[in-house]
Each structure stands twice: as structure tokens, then as C-alpha cells.
Amino acid sequence: MRRSDRELKDPGSIREFLDKEKIMRVGFADEGEVFIVPVNYGYLCEDEKYTFIFHGAKAGRKYQLAKGNPMVGFEIDGRYETMKADAACDFSAHFQSVIGTGRLTLVEEDTEKEKLLCRLMKQVTDSSEWSFDNKMLKATAVFKLDVEKLICKVK
Numbered sequence: 749m750r751r752s753d754r755e756l757k758d759p760g761s762i763r764e765f766l767d768k769e770k771i772m773r774v775g776f777a778d779e780g781e782v783f784i785v786p787v788n789y790g791y792l793c794e795d796e797k798y799t800f801i802f803h804g805a806k807a808g809r810k811y812q813l814a815k816g817n818p819m820v821g822f823e824i825d826g827r828y829e830t831m832k833a834d835a836a837c838d839f840s841a842h843f844q845s846v847i848g849t850g851r852l853t854l855v856e857e858d859t860e861k862e863k864l865l866c867r868l869m870k871q872v873t874d875s876s877e878w879s880f881d882n883k884m885l886k887a888t889a890v891f892k893l894d895v896e897k898l899i900c901k902v903k
Contacts, residue, residue, distance in 0.1 A: 772824045775822065
């Protein structure tokens with residue numbers, strides 16, 4: 749990171765930010781193109797090791813790319829506030845962001861899928877008490893993104 753003075757390293761502050769946000773963007777490499785998709789997410793953090801969870805259909809570009817090339821980039825941003833100025837080039841902004849890379853795996857086992865989907869729903873709804881029927885579990889792809897590198901920036 750060019751501006752190391754803006755890097756946020758406090759684990760509690762990073763988790764506080766991640767707890768409040770709802771959308772992450774996942775970037776896939778696709779034969780010379782970049783494919784970026786916004787997704788709702790949940791996350792787990794054990795011993796400062798982050799795992800993000802998101803879901804989708806068992807079809808389509810996101811699913812196929814996850815199966816073919818599991819290395820991805822991701823980004824979450826929020827707390828944006830414009831800092832006004834008199835000159836156009838002097839405008840700036842307050843913000844916070846998390847950017848990183850990791851490896852995707854597709855979760856196949858229904859019990860684990862249900863646990864991870866409940867974590868995702870907690871992020872989105874503040875409730876973790878959900879049940880999922882077998883038909884829905886079979887039709888849903890659950891993605892685990894095991895983070896290899898994560899940087900949090902704040903201004």
C-alpha cells in the first residue's frame with residue numbers, strides 16, 4: 749500500500765467495519781478479461797484468518813469461473829463521505845475499504861452449507877436462525893473464499 753499511514757491494522761476495527769457492510773465485489777480472471785460481481789456476504793474470522801461466504805446458482809459465469817480458476821480478488825467499501833473544497837482537484841473523501849485476494853471453494857455438504865448460509869443471513873438480516881429445505885440446498889452454490897491477503901484502508 750502506497751499510503752501506509754492509512755492502513756488500518758486493528759483487528760477489532762476491521763471486524764467492526766465488516767460487520768456493518770453488506771456487499772462485497774468479487775473479481776475473477778476470465779481468459780484475459782476481468783469479471784467483477786457484487787454479492788451479499790457473511791464472514792468468519794478465527795485467529796485473524798478470514799473466510800467470506802456468498803452464494804449463487806449452480807450455473808452461470810460466476811459458478812463456472814469459481815470451478816475453473818479459484819483465485820479471486822475482492823473488495824468491500826463503505827463509510828463514504830465527500831470532503832468539499834473550493835477547487836475541483838482539492839475535493840477528497842473519507843472512506844474505509846478492505847481489499848484482498850483468496851481462494852474459492854464450493855461447499856457441497858448440506859450441513860456445512862446450512863451453517864454457512866445462516867452466517868450469511870446473519871450479516872444481511874441480523875438473524876442467524878434460518879432453515880433451508882433440501883431442494884433449495886441442492887440448487888444453491890455456496891462459495892467459501894479463504895483469504896490469503898487482506899488490507900484495510902481508512903481515510
